[in-house]
Amino acid sequence: METNLSSKLTSQYRPSGTWPVRILGMIAPHNPMQNSLLAALPAEGFNRLLTYLELVPMPFGKVIYESGSKLQHLYFPTTCILSKLYALADGGSSEIAVIGKEGALGVSLFMGGETTPSRAMVRSSGFAYRLKAQVLKNEFNRGGAFMQLLLRYTQALMVQVSQTAVCNRHHSLEQQLCRCLLLTHDRLQADSLAMTQELISNILGVRREGVTEAAGKLQRAGYISYSRGHIEVINRSGLENAVCECYSVVKTEYDRLIPHANQAKYLQMSN
């Protein structure tokens, strides 16, 4: 859907003096502009950060930080998906937020506090760019577009978390599974999601058997097909139909708060 926007954008969008660097990036497989937040920065701020952005592989299952540990970096996912999870004393868990190419992990670095009582892990393999804490804070404290963008993103994140709270209370496992699948699908380039039902059960904070049952329904309805950790989204609008209102509330809020030009720009340049 974001690709529809590409026709509206021209190569004039970013001051031309900055293009040589960027064009190399476009051709390379990894590019900071694959991340919406980085892509939304004005050229000046973007270029200032470019030197400091470190590309890191994010293998599935890797723990980015544990509850209470001091954060060292702010992560901007490009192809990976990260998960903020809270683990209860009794072994239970729940995903608090999903973070993919639309966002960043580690907001407590600039919000203050340096740490947060939750764990972050890689939920889907890929890559991310990261900034050292000090670099991030320096740039944030300039008080310019970067700061405003991060704050707006944090606001969107807050809405996501809020809606998760409401959803956990009121909606059925099946609806929540749809939400989970759509959120994941949104953050990947492909229709095939790599996640076992066991993983999903940890994310949703429900029994694995419950996921099996709900996923079976969705498969029988022809919306997805899956086998051993590989879920194929066959009929996305089917899922959108079965999901609760929570999904679109959050989606709308992200679209409102965060510029989404990056996909369009990226795709346009690589064609």
Next chain:
Amino acid sequence: METNLSSKLTSQYRPSGTWPVRILGMIAPHNPMQNSLLAALPAEGFNRLLTYLELVPMPFGKVIYESGSKLQHLYFPTTCILSKLYALADGGSSEIAVIGKEGALGVSLFMGGETTPSRAMVRSSGFAYRLKAQVLKNEFNRGGAFMQLLLRYTQALMVQVSQTAVCNRHHSLEQQLCRCLLLTHDRLQADSLAMTQELISNILGVRREGVTEAAGKLQRAGYISYSRGHIEVINRSGLENAVCECYSVVKTEYDRLIPHANQAKYLQMSN
């Protein structure tokens, strides 16, 4: 518990030049320093805001803003308790966050977006100070202590919301009722809380009958007594014993992120 701190504080804590105004305030029934955030400001910023702070009565049930409406003020509760609620399409609802004298309502004003998809209402009558949106933004954009304080508070708020999400998924109605009562008790000066079971059911997003049952248990245990909208906290440690871990996780995070000197200072001066 905060009063224990008073012995550690001296009247030198705030530059003496600012006291005359403050002392008048101390004696008066309403004082901006009853709010933790305002109280934590350094004198300079506090004095700059003082002119703009408007005291407003907050009667029970009053709606501060509706979902999607543009916010006009940032509210700093002193004696009232506010509630951020999300109302579902099907009539269901859930409280997303409680806001009392420890915080502020309307963070999306400075985070960006100007609005948020939820409703805010007065859950317990009292007073609040408020700042006009523009004044708030001007002060926030100075980038000083006020900004940092608000950001830290927002971070704490985020933890509260996150924990609510987890709690909604995993814990029993009875545990959640305890959490609700403790949160309310923390934000009031008295042991008697004015809330009907119907109200609590809206807050928790459960059936009223469920609240009746859980409240009955707590009453039989001797932790509370209640009748027609008046709940008396008799044994607070009983509640703290029955509540889930979520309560203390959030409490600890607030204590870590937000200076709590105000109670101490206030009490010391009024003695």
Next chain:
DNA sequence: GACGTTCTGTGCGCTAACACACAAATAACC
């Protein structure tokens, strides 16, 4: 192709919370 491992499917009893329908108690108001 035999083996262990990792995923997924299914069945059964259980419980917390639900929906609905009233009854009882307390306060509020002419």
Next chain:
DNA sequence: GGTTATTTGTGTGTTAGCGCACAGAACGTC
């Protein structure tokens, strides 16, 4: 002081999701 509205209590049946215990199916690997 009697009527009305609000709040709380109780009962009955229903259901979504839980816990546990396996069985089957797919994959890796040696």
